[in-house]
Amino acid sequence: xxxxxxxxxxxxxxxxxxxxxxxxxxxxxxxxxxxxxxxxxxxxxxxxxxxxxxxxxxxxxxxxxxxxxxxxxxxxxxxxxxxxxxxxxxxxxxxxxxxxxxxxxxxxxxxxxxxxxxxxxxxxxxxxxxxxxxxxxxxxxxxxxxxxxxxxxxxxxxxxxxxxxxxxxxxxxxxxxxxxxxxxxxxxxxxxxxxxxxxxxxxxxxxxxxxxxxxxxxxxxxxxxxxxxxxxxxxxxxxxxxxxxxxxxxxxxxxxxxxxxxxxxxxxxxxxxxxxxxxxxxxxxxxxxxxxxxxxxxxxxxxxxxxxxxxxxxxxxxxxxxxxxxxxxxxxxxxxxxxxxxxxxxxxxxxxxxxxxx
Numbered sequence: 001x002x003x004x005x006x007x008x009x010x011x012x013x014x015x016x017x018x019x020x021x022x023x024x025x026x027x028x029x030x031x032x033x034x035x036x037x038x039x040x041x042x043x044x045x046x047x048x049x050x051x052x053x054x055x056x057x058x059x060x061x062x063x064x065x066x067x068x069x070x071x072x073x074x075x076x077x078x079x080x081x082x083x084x085x086x087x088x089x090x091x092x093x094x095x096x097x098x099x100x101x102x103x104x105x106x107x108x109x110x111x112x113x114x115x116x117x118x119x120x121x122x123x124x125x126x127x128x129x130x131x132x133x134x135x136x137x138x139x140x141x142x143x144x145x146x147x148x149x150x151x152x153x154x155x156x157x158x159x160x161x162x163x164x165x166x167x168x169x170x171x172x173x174x175x176x177x178x179x180x181x182x183x184x185x186x187x188x189x190x191x192x193x194x195x196x197x198x199x200x201x202x203x204x205x206x207x208x209x210x211x212x213x214x215x216x217x218x219x220x221x222x223x224x225x226x227x228x229x230x231x232x233x234x235x236x237x238x239x240x241x242x243x244x245x246x247x248x249x250x251x252x253x254x255x256x257x258x259x260x261x262x263x264x265x266x267x268x269x270x271x272x273x274x275x276x277x278x279x280x281x282x283x284x285x286x287x288x289x290x291x292x293x294x295x296x297x298x299x300x301x302x303x304x305x306x307x308x309x310x311x312x313x314x315x316x317x318x319x320x321x322x323x324x325x326x327x328x329x330x331x332x333x334x335x336x337x338x339x340x341x342x343x344x345x346x347x348x349x350x351x352x353x354x355x356x357x358x
Contacts, residue, residue, distance in 0.1 A: 042077045048177040060168040078175035085174045086288050089195035091185040092205030097231045099138035104271040109180050110147040117173035118150045120184040167198050197304050201226040208232055208240035227265050234270035326355040
C-alpha cells in the first residue's frame with residue numbers, strides 16, 4: 001500500500017481523521033454567558049474529547065503569531081491538570097521495529113486500563129516540506145483501541161528527532177486524561193537527543209545486529225538511555241539477539257548510571273508475539289516509582305521546564321532577528337560579500353548582531 005505524502009504546515013488543519021477542521025483563527029470574546037473558542041477548547045481538552053484534543057494540538061503546532069498567543073493561553077489554562085502521566089521516549093535505528101514495539105507495548109498498557117497517547121514524529125522533506133505521517137497505518141490495531149490516541153506530526157526540520165511543539169502536545173494529552181505519554185522520535189542520529197528533555201524515561205531500541213548497532217548508536221545517546229530493548233528476539237534471530245544484548249550490557253557497564261539508584265537494563269522482546277513486553281512495562285513502572293519516591297522525578301521535570309523556557313527564548317530571538325528591518329536591510333549584501341570572500345563570516349555576523357541590538 002502506498003502512503004500519500006502530506007504537505008504540512010503549522011497553520012493548516014491536522015491531516016489525521018481525529019481532526020474535524022482547522023483550529024480557531026481568532027479568540028472572540030463571545031456573547032455574555034457564552035464560552036469563547038479558547039474556553040471551548042480548554043473545556044473539551046479537560047473532558048477528554050478526542051476531536052477537541054486534536055484541534056488543540058493543531059493550534060499549538062501552528063506557526064501563526066495569533067495562534068501562538070492563543071496556544072500559550074490554552075497551555076496556561078490546562079497546566080494545573082498536567083504532571084501525573086508517565087512520559088516515555090522511544091527511539092532506535094531505522095528498521096529496528098519502533099512502530100511494532102510501540103503498538104505491542106501500547107496495546108498491553110491500554111489493556112491494563114491505562115489511557116495511552118502516542119506522539120509520533122515523522123521526518124519532514126527538506127525539498128517539499130511534506131511528511132508521510134503513516135504511523136496510524138503502521139499501528140493499525142493500537143489506533144483502533146478505545147483507550148489509545150495516536151497523533152503523527154512532522155518534524156518540521158527540527159534537529160533532535162522531535163517536532164518543536166511535541167512537548168506542548170504531550171501536556172495537552174496529559175490534561176485530557178492520558179496517563180501514559182509515548183513519544184516516538186524520527187530515528188537515531190548524533191543529534192537525536194532532544195527527546196531526553198521531554199520524558200521521564202528514554203527507551204533505546206536495538207536490533208539483533210549487535211555490532212552494527214553499536215557502531216550506529218553512539219555513546220552520547222547510549223548515556224541517555226534508561227533501558228535498552230533488543231527487538232526481534234525470536235526464531236532464527238534469537239541467538240543473535242542474545243549476543244547483541246550481551247554486547248550492550250558490557251558497553252553500558254562502562255557508563256555512569258543516569259539516575260541515582262537505577263542502572264540501565266538491557267531487555268529482549270519479540271513485539272509480534274508480545275514476548276518480553278510485560279517485563280519492559282513493569283521495569284518502567286518500577287523505575288518511575290523509584291524516581292518519584294526518591295524525589296528525583298520532580299527535580300528532573302523542573303530542569304526540563306527551565307530548559308524548555310530557554311529553548312523558547314532562543315527560538316524567539318532567532319525569529320525576531322530574522323524579521324528585523326535593520327538586519328534585512330544589509331543581509332543580502334553581507335551574504336554576497338561573505339560568499340565572494342570579501343568579508344569574513346565572523347565579521348559579517350558581528351555586523352548583523354550590532355544592527356539588531358541597536
